[in-house]
Amino acid sequence: MRRAWPIAALLLGPCALLIVLRDALPGWAVTPPASWRVPFIEWINAVVEFLRKTPLVADFTFRDGTRAVAGWIEWPLDLLEGILISGFADGAVPSLPWTMIVGLAAVWGWYLRGWRLSLLAGGCVLYLALFGKWKLSMITLSAVLVAAPVAGAIGLGLGILAVKWRGFERILWPLLNVMQSLPHFSYLIPVAVFIGVSHKAGTIATILFAMPPMARLTILGLRGVSPEIVEAGLMAGCTRLQMLRKVEIPAARPTIMVGVNQVIMQCLAMVVIASFIGAKGLGHDLLFRLQSLRIGQALEIGVAIVFMAVTLDRLSQALAAKEPEHLREGAWWRAHPFLGSAAAVVAVTALASFITPYASVLPRELTLTTAPFWDGIVDWVTVNLFDPLNFFRDALLLNVLIPMRTGYQAVPWLAVAVLVGSIGWRLGRARIALPVLGFLAFVMLSGFWARSQITAYMVSFAVLVCAGVGLPLGIWASKHEWRAKLVQLLCDTFQTFPSFIYLIPVIMLFKVGDVAAISAIVIYASIPAIRYTTIGLRSVPHHIIEAATTSGCTPRQILWKVRMPLAFPEIMLGVNQTIMFALFMVIIAAFIGTRDLGQEIFRALTFNDAGKGLVVGLCVAFIGLTADRLITEWAAVRKRELGIG
Amino acid sequence: MEPKISCRGVWKIFGPHPERFFHTHGGAPGPDAFAGSGYIPAVRDATIDVFPGEILVIMGLSGSGKSTLVRCLSRLIEPTGGEILFDGRDLLKATPKEMIELRRHKMGMVFQHFALLPHRTVLHNVAFPLEVQGVARADRLRRAMEVVELVGLKGRESYYPRELSGGQQQRVGIARSLAVEPDVWFLDEPFSALDPLIRREMQDEFLRLQNLLHKTIVFITHDFDEAIRLADRIAIMNEGVIVQIGAAAELVTRPANDYVAEFTREVPRDRLLTVADVMAAGADPDAGAAPVEANAPIHDVARRVLRAEAPLRVVDENGVTQGAISRADVVDALFEDRSGRE
Incomplete structure (x- = not known):
């Protein structure tokens, strides 16, 4: 510990010196001159133009190809929409009655985990019907139900290929890193260019966005299969295919199912945002209501999305955790009680729909709405809290945010490079230093340095606030088992909400601007800070705490001298996640008016500028990956030193 | 009898290019060859049937x-090297x-x-x-x-x-x-x-x-x-x-x-070793006291041998004399002689 100060001085000193000597530095060392800009955008757009216009085979351009592929997604989409809402042959074959879907959701929840999940799933779906969101949510659901299996299958396939061919993994892994740090909007633009603006385009963007976690978790799962199990398969005389199908994939099932859960949740998050390129459903209406500042209705749709997210998340998690079960004895409805009840639900609801149309389609006049109530609250806030909120916003802007922004913009790029490079060098020599400097170089040469500084300022302020919220909450939660469980449950729940949702309350309070954007980031990105602090503090080995207690430590001393230092690497991984979350959110927050990279992506989206969208997206990804590289490496080094993990 | 598995001079070396390493050292790298080479010999020249x-x-x-x-x-x-025969193949x-x-x-x-x-x-x-x-x-x-x-x-x-x-x-x-x-x-x-x-x-x-x-x-x-x-x-x-x-x-x-x-060293020698393992084979002492059986563990006969004045006769299961066992034989068997190594 005594050695920490000189090292810190060594790392921070040169950077600080460069900042102090800013005015003495030549201009090129402060702001990258325009002449340095590498025309990445133009290069990408040239490729895009080529692919769009130049026939590759006969008359067919690459874009014709992508459009043809996109056409295939249309029939499963139509099929599901037909089943869930519109029916077939102009209503001659009706869609499933809403009562049946509510009942089946409840039965499924019961089958997977028990009556609590049954109530949750049934209740959430019931809400969608009662509050008049049935049609919209079924459109969204059908898009998720089409996108998730496709994304899952592609991810699974890529993961298997990567495990079987080392060379392919070496290409895929870094690609997955970048893809998982690219902001949502970066996926939208190329899809809009090559497929167009439509519901199916939105679904395709969703597939692309949701695929990487599946590939990653498949790789992790297959690599994690115990070597003995693989050997047992070999000794049984498995062929390669038998090994994969009968041994490796089943043994990796728990991890792969985590991937399935993530794919479903990413699909829902993306299908909401994909409304920017024409995806229909809840997201589309939410976007429309927010743009016209009809907060009450937006909130109601938001709640519907949240309920859908919670239902999908809990059901897929329960499915992942489901262990194989023994068959029961007796007649088939006894042997399969859940199948039996599902059949009963189908029969009863079908009969009910035959008797009364209300059981089939809930008419609009019977649905409830809470929008006036929420509008009332928004009005009340505007009338009564206008002054304090305005005061808070202006004070924050004038005294903190604007000075901080100015400060960030004054930092020479050379100082940032020296800091990042020296930390990287210290952690892992060239292995870490070169990639992070490469990331930085791209941002600098892309022509978006100034915008990136604004993004960096917003993210770092938000991350500071998140740490300020997350650390005390995490410490509080780690004191008791029940608190930890409660916080875990809340974090899990809030994390399932599509990020776009977090804009609603923020718009309600602060309308638009930096303060609103930062508030949205803080709400969203505090989750990992809280979660990792709690987990880190609680996972300190019990015997170490016992040793500290018998040494006569007070609870305070145990916290600060034992648990905190041991949990710190884990907490830093939480900070890393917070930065990633913040970067995702800061781009989405461009919707409510920021002047950073997000705004640039937004413009690119408006003008269908694929090159710009991708380059700005890569800037965001590389900022995130720089932080990620440094922090995860530091945490790994520190954990090794502490002998934990 | 034909061995079921026959393992002849088998080597297993772990490292970046084990085959190349193995052959540059003439198919028999010594301990010096491994020192600081980055290669680890997991199995060295194993021969067993x-x-x-x-x-x-x-x-x-x-x-x-x-x-x-x-x-x-x-x-x-x-x-990495060597030969393994399974049913002669x-x-x-x-x-x-x-x-x-x-x-x-x-x-x-x-x-x-x-x-x-x-x-x-x-x-x-x-x-x-x-x-x-x-x-x-x-x-x-x-x-x-x-x-x-x-x-x-x-x-x-x-x-x-x-x-x-x-x-x-x-x-x-x-x-x-x-x-x-x-x-x-x-x-x-x-x-x-x-x-x-x-x-x-x-x-x-x-x-x-x-x-x-x-x-x-x-x-x-x-x-x-x-x-x-x-x-x-x-x-x-x-x-x-x-x-x-x-x-x-x-x-x-x-x-x-x-x-x-x-x-x-820590093995219970009296239970593991039999009379046949320690007796003086071929000796034929006087047929006075009752003989001991060749395949009996030392543990079962030690008391008798140690109390007897003279070596006891050892017989096989058919009662044919195999040799003799003396007090010294039993003592040497039970208490390993370490004087030579110190």
Whole structure:
């Protein structure tokens, strides 16, 4: 510990010196001159133009190809929409009655985990019907139900290929890193260019966005299969295919199912945002209501999305955790009680729909709405809290945010490079230093340095606030088992909400601007800070705490001298996640008016500028990956030193 | 007798380019060649025969190369050099397809951590090797049920591995390896992960099965007591080298070096050694007192020999005189002479 100060001085000193000597530095060392800009955008757009216009085979351009592929997604989409809402042959074959879907959701929840999940799933779906969101949510659901299996299958396939061919993994892994740090909007633009603006385009963007976690978790799962199990398969005389199908994939099932859960949740998050390129459903209406500042209705749709997210998340998690079960004895409805009840639900609801149309389609006049109530609250806030909120916003802007922004913009790029490079060098020599400097170089040469500084300022302020919220909450939660469980449950729940949702309350309070954007980031990105602090503090080995207690430590001393230092690497991984979350959110927050990279992506989206969208997206990804590289490496080094993990 | 498996000068070297390293050192790299080279010799020049129907125990501490050697014998690990004959055929020349056939019909293996498939019931785990061979469902389930009964798990065939204790899980592992009626049975520290009491029970179970089945067995362990209980012959490995091969009594009475002697020091010699191991063969003392039997453990006869004034006559089971045993023989056998080494 005594050695920490000189090292810190060594790392921070040169950077600080460069900042102090800013005015003495030549201009090129402060702001990258325009002449340095590498025309990445133009290069990408040239490729895009080529692919769009130049026939590759006969008359067919690459874009014709992508459009043809996109056409295939249309029939499963139509099929599901037909089943869930519109029916077939102009209503001659009706869609499933809403009562049946509510009942089946409840039965499924019961089958997977028990009556609590049954109530949750049934209740959430019931809400969608009662509050008049049935049609919209079924459109969204059908898009998720089409996108998730496709994304899952592609991810699974890529993961298997990567495990079987080392060379392919070496290409895929870094690609997955970048893809998982690219902001949502970066996926939208190329899809809009090559497929167009439509519901199916939105679904395709969703597939692309949701695929990487599946590939990653498949790789992790297959690599994690115990070597003995693989050997047992070999000794049984498995062929390669038998090994994969009968041994490796089943043994990796728990991890792969985590991937399935993530794919479903990413699909829902993306299908909401994909409304920017024409995806229909809840997201589309939410976007429309927010743009016209009809907060009450937006909130109601938001709640519907949240309920859908919670239902999908809990059901897929329960499915992942489901262990194989023994068959029961007796007649088939006894042997399969859940199948039996599902059949009963189908029969009863079908009969009910035959008797009364209300059981089939809930008419609009019977649905409830809470929008006036929420509008009332928004009005009340505007009338009564206008002054304090305005005061808070202006004070924050004038005294903190604007000075901080100015400060960030004054930092020479050379100082940032020296800091990042020296930390990287210290952690892992060239292995870490070169990639992070490469990331930085791209941002600098892309022509978006100034915008990136604004993004960096917003993210770092938000991350500071998140740490300020997350650390005390995490410490509080780690004191008791029940608190930890409660916080875990809340974090899990809030994390399932599509990020776009977090804009609603923020718009309600602060309308638009930096303060609103930062508030949205803080709400969203505090989750990992809280979660990792709690987990880190609680996972300190019990015997170490016992040793500290018998040494006569007070609870305070145990916290600060034992648990905190041991949990710190884990907490830093939480900070890393917070930065990633913040970067995702800061781009989405461009919707409510920021002047950073997000705004640039937004413009690119408006003008269908694929090159710009991708380059700005890569800037965001590389900022995130720089932080990620440094922090995860530091945490790994520190954990090794502490002998934990 | 023809050996079932014959392992001639087998090497396994780990490192970036083991083959190249192996050949640049003329196929016999010495300890100096490895120092600072980045290559690790897991198995060095191992030569050993496994005869039909015997239990050969390979004994060594962790890192001694015993697990690597047994995996070379089944080609789960590809040896860097040397030759392995299986029923007289060169195993290292077998194509992947032939290897699959060999493993499907001739080899069975039991693993330290059981290596059961978590998503299959006991019965379907046991039937798994038959399933991958393509045996019809009814046939393979019938056969699996027989083996499940053989290992004493009848009534638990529809349990999942997670619902069984460690000992029961290993019984499943054993049943699975026996389902295809292999000629050669590899057991890689099968009882090391079990509690001492269960371990003993499983060793008895193992001996019971071997009395029924008479397989050719290669058994890996780090526990010398276990080796003594089970082995016909023991091979002791240290740092990748097979130091000595022999029956337990031979290792105790004539250890090849200090390493083997160190292992055998705590062995209960009076129970391990028999009269025949320590007697003066060929001697024919006066037929005064009642004779002792040649195959009796020293423990059973020590009291009598030590109290007798003169050496006692040793006879075989037919009463034919084999030699004589004196007080000095018993004392030397029980109290190892260390004066020479100090």
